[in-house]
Ligand SMILES: [Fe+2]
C-alpha cells in the first residue's frame with residue numbers, strides 16, 4: 001500500500017460526508033417542520049465534523065503543506081471521489097429521506113468494520129463517528145416508515161424516490177485499485193463483503209414501510225472514479241465560491 | 252341569578268388582586284394561573300413575534316451556509332442557524348402555553364398578520380454579512396432580551412435565559428469573523444466595512460421607534476416586558492458598539508457620531524424613520540422573499556406532516572388492537 005493509495009481511499013470515504021453534508025446544508029430553514037430542520041442540520045453538522053477529522057489526517061499524509069480547507073475547497077471536480085448517491089438533489093423530503101437512509105445503512109456498516117482497521121487514525125474516527133451514524137440511521141429509517149406507511153400521497157412520493165435512487169446503490173460496493181491495496185494492507189474495509197447484508201437490511205425496511213423493492217438490474221456508477229453527475233459542478237461552484245473568488249486568504 | 256353574578260364578580264376581583272400582587276412581588280405568572288385577557292393577548296403577540304423573528308432570521312444567514320469559506324466557519328454557521336431554530340422552538344412552546352397552536356401562529360406569520368423583526372428583511376450579500384449580523388444583530392438582540400430574563404411570564408423568562416446565553420456566543424462569533432476580516436487583506440477589510448455600512452442603521456432600528464412615537468410602553472413596563480425605553484436601549488447599544496468598531500479599525504457610517512463628555516454617551520445622527528416604516532409595512536428589500544420562503548417550506552411540508560400523523564394513528568390503533576387481544 002502506497003501513501004497515495006491511502007489518500008485516495010480516504011477521499012472515497014470523506015467526500016461522501018462532505019457532499020452529503022453540503023446537500024443537507026442547503027435545507028437549513030426550509031424543512032417541513034422546525035424539528036426536522038433541526039435534525040437534518042444536526043446530521044449535516046456530524047458529517048462535516050467527520051470530514052474535518054478525515055481531512056486533518058489527510059493533510060498530515062500529503063507531502064505538500066495542505067490544510068483541511070485546501071482539500072475541501074480547492075480540488076477539481078474529477079478529484080472528488082464521493083458516490084453519485086450523495087450528490088443527488090433535494091428534490092423533495094422523500095428524496096432527502098431515501099438518499100439519507102440508503103447512505104446511512106451503508107455508512108454504519110462501513111464504520112462498524114473500520115473500527116477494526118489496522119490504521120489507528122481510521123479506527124479512532126470510526127469509533128467516534130459510528131455513534132452519530134447510528135442516530136442518522138434511526139432518523140432516516142423511522143421517516144422511511146412514516147412516509148411509506150403514512151398517507152397515499154406520501155407513499156407514492158417515497159416510492160418514487162426509492163425507485164429513482166435505487167440505481168445509485170450498487171456503486172456503494174465498488175472497489176477501486178487504490179481501495180484494493182488499502183484493503184489488502186488491513187487498513188481499509190472490503191465493502192463487497194457488506195453487500196448482501198446491506199440489501200437484506202434495506203429490503204426488510206422497505207417491506208416494513210409497505211413499499212416495493214425495485215427490481216431493476218441497471219445501475220449507475222462513476223462517482224468513485226471522479227465522473228460525477230451534472231449536479232456536481234453546481235455543488236462545487238457554491239461550495240468553492242469564496243476560495244475561488246478570494247484566493248489565499250484567511251477566514 | 253343575581254347572587255351568582257355577584258359571586259362571579261367577587262371571584263374575578265380576588266383573582267385580579269392575586270395577579271396584581273404577584274406582579275408587584277416580582278413573582279412569576281405561570282400558564283395555569285389566572286391572568287387578565289389583555290396580559291394573555293399581549294404576551295401571545297410579543298412571544299410569537301419573537302419566535303417568528305428567530306425562524307425568519309434563519310434565512311439570511313442560511314443563505315451563506317453552502318458558501319462558507321472554510322470548514323470551521325461552515326460548521327459554526329450551521330450550528331448558529333440551528334441555535335436560532337432552537338430559539339424558535341422554545342418560544343413557540345412558551346407561546347403555546349397561552350392557548351394558541353403553532354399552526355395558528357404560522358398562519359398569522361404567513362398572512363402578514365404577525366410581525367417579525369424587520370432586520371431580517373435586509374439581504375445578505377457577502378460573507379462579511381455573517382460577521383456583521385452576529386456582531387450587530389445578535390448584539391442588539393441581547394440588549395433587547397437580557398431584561399426579559401426577569402419578565403413576569405414564567406415560560407418566557409425561562410426561555411430567554413437559555414436564548415440569551417446562546418445569543419452572546421453568536422455575538423462573539425460574529426465579532427471574531429469581523430476581526431479576522433479586518434486583520435486580512437485590503438479586499439477583506441473593504442468587505443467588512445461595506446457590511447458595517449449596510450447593517451449599522453438597520454441595527455439601530457431594531458430598538459423600535461423613538462420613545463415619543465412608541466405605544467403601550469407603560470403597561471409593558473409594569474408587566475416587565477420592558478424595563479428600559481427604546482431610546483435608552485439604543486443608546487446602550489451605540490455606547491457598547493462604537494468602541495468595538497474602533498478596535499476593528501472600521502468607521503461607523505455616521506458623520507454626526509461623537510462622544511459627548513458631558514453626558515458620557517455618544518451623540519449620533521438622525522435615523523431614517525421613513526426607511527424603518529417602509530420595511531415594517533412590508534416593503535423592504537426581502538420581505539416578500541422571506542415570507543414566501545417560510546410559506547413554501549410550510550406548504551411543501553404539509554404532505555410530510557400529514558404522513559407523520561397518519562402513521563402515528565395507525566401505530567396507536569395497532570397498540571390498541573394488541574391490548575384488546
Ligand atoms: Fe432572538
Ligand SMILES: [Fe+2]
Nearest residue numbers: 305334335338
Ligand atoms: Fe436567536
Ligand SMILES: [Fe+2]
Nearest residue numbers: 389417418421
Ligand atoms: Fe443568535
